[in-house]
Amino acid sequence: MSSVNTTAHSVVEPTPTAKRIAGAIVILYALVTMVPLAWIFLTSIKSPPDSISYPPKIVFTPTLEGYCNLFTTRTRQTPDYIQSLPRPTGTCDEITRGRNMVIAGRSNYWPRFGNSLLIAFGSTFLAVSLGTLAAYGFSRFRVPLADDLLFFILSTRMMPPIAVAIPIYLMYRQFGLSDTALGMILLYTAVNVSLAVWLLKGFIDEIPREYEEAAMIDGYTRLQAFRKVVLPQATTGIAATAIFCLIFAWNEYAFAVLLTSGSAQTAPPFIPTIIGEGGQDWPAVAAGTTIFLVPILVFTIVLRKQLLRGITFGAVRK
Amino acid sequence: MSEIKIVNLRKQFGDFVAVEDSSFTVNDGQFLALLGPSGCGKTTTLRMIAGLELPTSGKIYLDSEDVTFNRASARDIAFVFQLFALYPHMNVRKNIGFPLLSQRVPETEIRARVEETAKLLRIDHILDRSVSGLAGGDRQRVALGRAIIRRPKCFLMDEPLGTLDAEFREVMVHELRELHNRIHATTVYVTHDQHEAMAMADKIAVMNHGVIEQFGTPQEIYNRPASMYVADFIGSPPMNFMRFHSGLERGTRSVLLDGIEVPVPEVAEDVPPGELALGVRPEHIRFSDTSRLRGAVYGSEYLGTNQIVAVETASGIVKARVSADRSFRLGETVGLEFNPAKLAVFDCASGRAIASTYAEARHG
Numbered sequence A: 001m002s003s004v005n006t007t008a009h010s011v012v013e014p015t016p017t018a019k020r021i022a023g024a025i026v027i028l029y030a031l032v033t034m035v036p037l038a039w040i041f042l043t044s045i046k047s048p049p050d051s052i053s054y055p056p057k058i059v060f061t062p063t064l065e066g067y068c069n070l071f072t073t074r075t076r077q078t079p080d081y082i083q084s085l086p087r088p089t090g091t092c093d094e095i096t097r098g099r100n101m102v103i104a105g106r107s108n109y110w111p112r113f114g115n116s117l118l119i120a121f122g123s124t125f126l127a128v129s130l131g132t133l134a135a136y137g138f139s140r141f142r143v144p145l146a147d148d149l150l151f152f153i154l155s156t157r158m159m160p161p162i163a164v165a166i167p168i169y170l171m172y173r174q175f176g177l178s179d180t181a182l183g184m185i186l187l188y189t190a191v192n193v194s195l196a197v198w199l200l201k202g203f204i205d206e207i208p209r210e211y212e213e214a215a216m217i218d219g220y221t222r223l224q225a226f227r228k229v230v231l232p233q234a235t236t237g238i239a240a241t242a243i244f245c246l247i248f249a250w251n252e253y254a255f256a257v258l259l260t261s262g263s264a265q266t267a268p269p270f271i272p273t274i275i276g277e278g279g280q281d282w283p284a285v286a287a288g289t290t291i292f293l294v295p296i297l298v299f300t301i302v303l304r305k306q307l308l309r310g311i312t313f314g315a316v317r318k
Numbered sequence B: 001m002s003e004i005k006i007v008n009l010r011k012q013f014g015d016f017v018a019v020e021d022s023s024f025t026v027n028d029g030q031f032l033a034l035l036g037p038s039g040c041g042k043t044t045t046l047r048m049i050a051g052l053e054l055p056t057s058g059k060i061y062l063d064s065e066d067v068t069f070n071r072a073s074a075r076d077i078a079f080v081f082q083l084f085a086l087y088p089h090m091n092v093r094k095n096i097g098f099p100l101l102s103q104r105v106p107e108t109e110i111r112a113r114v115e116e117t118a119k120l121l122r123i124d125h126i127l128d129r130s131v132s133g134l135a136g137g138d139r140q141r142v143a144l145g146r147a148i149i150r151r152p153k154c155f156l157m158d159e160p161l162g163t164l165d166a167e168f169r170e171v172m173v174h175e176l177r178e179l180h181n182r183i184h185a186t187t188v189y190v191t192h193d194q195h196e197a198m199a200m201a202d203k204i205a206v207m208n209h210g211v212i213e214q215f216g217t218p219q220e221i222y223n224r225p226a227s228m229y230v231a232d233f234i235g236s237p238p239m240n241f242m243r244f245h246s247g248l249e250r251g252t253r254s255v256l257l258d259g260i261e262v263p264v265p266e267v268a269e270d271v272p273p274g275e276l277a278l279g280v281r282p283e284h285i286r287f288s289d290t291s292r293l294r295g296a297v298y299g300s301e302y303l304g305t306n307q308i309v310a311v312e313t314a315s316g317i318v319k320a321r322v323s324a325d326r327s328f329r330l331g332e333t334v335g336l337e338f339n340p341a342k343l344a345v346f347d348c349a350s351g352r353a354i355a356s357t358y359a360e361a362r363h364g
């Protein structure tokens, strides 16, 4: 849309000034939202005293102590005992000994992180798969009472999920689903599937039926047509939906606190329980949070192209 | 290739009758155009033949096999959609080869057949392009390629030229007919454009409100319309109707138009008194100073080789197609003369054409 005459501009293209103003607003907004994240990251590389000093320190000597404390459990020893030990084997060993402690073992952070991965991705996969099939059904077949069913599905989101925490807690105890990965996957799937059905129905409605009809006339069954023609065209919507489901399942805290405590505990309830000597170990908590952000970040970056087209809900799609 | 036979086909959506008890046969290798205005049930009829819609009642035979309730994929037909339905996530080659893939044709053979088909349609140079960037005509050809590659029993096309601009349409009309002449595939072609139907079809079925008003060759449809609806739908400008009140007896050879006797083909049935209309095509009118049927020139439209002159008569406005040499003044009185062999008489109440010797001769 460039023009030789620099003073002229097309009606649809914003003027350079408008673009600059819009850009400034976006950057300002990004900065505001990034400040807490930056603060968390900075805290994760501070020493415990630096992390709680007042006024807050902007300039400090970075240390990996927070990450060491996050991954390990430590016990206090006498300086004499520490002197008698052989040379430290790694950075964390050295930092720990500097605090008159020795590493006693690994913390539960990675197992909890693993639980989060399993439960969040597992429930997202289930919710999106079920949601895609249900949305396709609602979009293409004359389902009896379709509107009522869709409203019913949506109505499960009309109260905060935590409102049903007590019944679910009792039910899970009864069925032996408390503190199991399966239980958490089912729970998050149940919460997310309604969102998935609604989002995906919108996307699938936009795919003309003629594509499947053409495929069916060309000798494919409906299921084959769905897989070869509908699914490839729904990837944008599926990616957008998956991100929404994943973010919910990944960040969910209330149910996780209530229903998991041991082997199936996810990272969100675990991170705040990291206690150092004499109180909260803020650098370790910040380190745990920083690492916790990475998977969502990666997922979002990988799917960013689909997302950009998907989240605008058809506005950018051709 | 094969024959399509439709018997008493009917489709209702709730209480709404989209297609009403239609019957017709498309012979092997024939090109049928389903012609009618928007909403008359053309697409619904086609979709029932394809198996995309189940009929409320009636039967569909393909090569005398009853396929009424067969799945679309089991009918061995090809369908060209109005918007082509080219798969956007595949390139041209994949789109054309897609139907073969479902039949587990080996890859090398698919490749060969795609290339052969592309050559036939002169699109072999764009095989590896994405379909989203293609021009309308090329999209059309790719859609055709996808249809013909399988060598199906028959082709169904739903307004395949509807989205092309007028100039390109003309080109595609010729290409389509040429393609048909080469591969002789039984074809049902849906259109609302009478010129497309006339130019391509062996047989035309004119539909109105779910009913097939007339089924015949383009010549029959044009020359002997079975109803006022068909007469009015076909031809531009359409047939003129001059209304009069009268009854007719079998063997009558003229009608009285506002007291003036006008010769017509011999009437072959008795008609009780009622509102009738004399139908006359614009090109079957001559100006003659001796004619007793007179009117005043109301307007004219110059078309190059000829002109359309509208004349206001006692029986309504009549449009005549005459040579462009003569110019008329508005209000000028002229005499009209009709070619008696080409006239038709209709019953206004039912819209039906009254049987005449001409009609018998053409139909018999």
Ligand SMILES: Nc1ncnc2c1ncn2[C@@H]1O[C@H](COP(=O)(O)OP(=O)(O)OP(=O)(O)O)[C@@H](O)[C@H]1O
Binding pocket: B013, B016, B018, B036, B037, B038, B039, B040, B041, B042, B043, B044, B045, B192
């Ligand atoms: N699935 C449906 N449910 C309800 N009514 C329908 C359905 N499909 C078609 N109709 C109705 O049936 C009538 C005939 O539709 P059809 O699509 O066959 O018309 P058409 O002759 O192809 O028209 P057009 O030239 O606009 O494509 C229309 O009035 C339409 O509204």
Ligand SMILES: [Mg+2]
Binding pocket: B042, B043, B044, B158
């Ligand atoms: Mg149609």
